[in-house]
Amino acid sequence: MKQILIEKFKKLYGREDGTSYFSPARVNLIGEYTDFNGGYVFPCGLAFGTYGIIGLRDDMIVRVYSDSFSKEPYVFELETFYKDEKAPWSDYIKGVIAGFYQKNYMLDKGFDLYIYGNMPAGAGLSSSASLEMLIAVMINDLFNYGIEKTDLALIGQYAENVYVGLNSGIMDQFAVVHAKKDQALLLNTDTLQFEQIPFVLDEYQLMVINTNKSRGLTESKYNERFSECMTALNILKPLYQINHLCELKTKELIYVEKLLDPTVFRRVRHVVTEQERTILSSKALKENNIELFAKQMIGSHESLRKDFEVTGKALDTLVEVSLKAGALGARMTGAGFGGCIVAIVDKKILKNFIEETEKNYESIMGFKPTFYTVKAKQGTHKI
Numbered sequence: 001m002k003q004i005l006i007e008k009f010k011k012l013y014g015r016e017d018g019t020s021y022f023s024p025a026r027v028n029l030i031g032e033y034t035d036f037n038g039g040y041v042f043p044c045g046l047a048f049g050t051y052g053i054i055g056l057r058d059d060m061i062v063r064v065y066s067d068s069f070s071k072e073p074y075v076f077e078l079e080t081f082y083k084d085e086k087a088p089w090s091d092y093i094k095g096v097i098a099g100f101y102q103k104n105y106m107l108d109k110g111f112d113l114y115i116y117g118n119m120p121a122g123a124g125l126s127s128s129a130s131l132e133m134l135i136a137v138m139i140n141d142l143f144n145y146g147i148e149k150t151d152l153a154l155i156g157q158y159a160e161n162v163y164v165g166l167n168s169g170i171m172d173q174f175a176v177v178h179a180k181k182d183q184a185l186l187l188n189t190d191t192l193q194f195e196q197i198p199f200v201l202d203e204y205q206l207m208v209i210n211t212n213k214s215r216g217l218t219e220s221k222y223n224e225r226f227s228e229c230m231t232a233l234n235i236l237k238p239l240y241q242i243n244h245l246c247e248l249k250t251k252e253l254i255y256v257e258k259l260l261d262p263t264v265f266r267r268v269r270h271v272v273t274e275q276e277r278t279i280l281s282s283k284a285l286k287e288n289n290i291e292l293f294a295k296q297m298i299g300s301h302e303s304l305r306k307d308f309e310v311t312g313k314a315l316d317t318l319v320e321v322s323l324k325a326g327a328l329g330a331r332m333t334g335a336g337f338g339g340c341i342v343a344i345v346d347k348k349i350l351k352n353f354i355e356e357t358e359k360n361y362e363s364i365m366g367f368k369p370t371f372y373t374v375k376a377k378q379g380t381h382k383i
């Protein structure tokens with residue numbers, strides 16, 4: 001891959017001095033919609049993601065080329081750039097630069113950049129965080145800023161929140177930059193402390209399966225769930241002395257129910273029970289109790305379907321047919337409303353599992369899902 005990047009860079013910009021990087025996609029194993037509620041998330045990095053090659057310039061111009069988005073290099077100036085409705089993908093790059101500015105790291109040179117993504121688009125595996133962290137790590141290296149990974153993740157989140165306009169939590173950027181091979185990352189999104197837990201499933205296979213229904217309405221629905229959670233927090237904060245919804249305990253839900261509108265209450269119930277499932281899952285994984293881990297995944301999907309209402313027919317069907325075909329556990333992953341599920345399947349039945357799931361999903365939905373056998377991989381790095 002590195003050779004292809006070097007050749008492409010030369011062809012595009014006539015230079016041979018680029019530095020190459022890879023930034024993975026991420027899959028969240030469990031802990032969904034807990035990250036803007038101060039809870040735990042449990043993601044890992046994947047083998048597909050975004051490649052890039054970059055070289056500094058002597059002026060303040062940035063040139064970017066991406067096979068998926070542009071026919072010729074997209075050009076902007078570091079002093080005067082703005083959000084461009086005609087090239088919304090460039091906002092992720094500009095947003096990261098703006099994130100550095102906001103921390104007073106003022107880039108004093110432009111750069112030439114070529115990016116190449118090999119992950120399924122719109123699949124909920126966080127192509128945006130993969131790109132944001134690619135840019136953040138490249139800039140950090142090239143300008144010798146020496147910024148820690150966690151602060152780079154916060155710069156990526158700034159790009160997403162302020163520049164792109166999604167009120168997302170820290171999970172995606174954090175997972176992409178901190179991911180480690182054969183480890184899953186248990187992150188406390190309140191304190192940003194984290195633990196890497198060995199994640200090699202031996203006789204089981206981790207599967208990511210794409211519904212091939214791209215995620216409609218994700219941004220507006222996502223921001224709607226964010227404000228429902230904030231509405232609940234504003235009411236409960238003074239009464240329960242909490243800073244985040246994830247500080248509530250399930251046994252308190254019975255009292256909380258009386259204080260909230262029924263829909264808002266169901267959102268809270270998901271968040272609080274998901275927090276408990278995530279903690280339980282991480283303990284189960286440490287004890288190599290994959291059955292218990294998988295059971296929490298099933299509970300998570302049910303809660304996201306009934307209480308948080310972010311699944312939809314394609315995701316629900318795929319989880320249902322996967323479980324019927326023998327998956328030990330399965331759930332939607334990421335923001336939902338389409339995109340992918342994540343499943344754990346016994347390697348002995350894998351071939352049959354794929355055939356059955358494909359057949360049954362297609363007979364209900366009218367189109368096929370796509371299967372990926374995956375493993376936990378390293379975060380954003382130089383190649």
Ligand code: GLA
Pocket residue numbers: 031032033034035036126168169170171172334335336
């Ligand atoms: C998206 C967001 C994350 C997180 C998940 C849901 O991936 O970017 O911050 O909120 O949805 O868990």
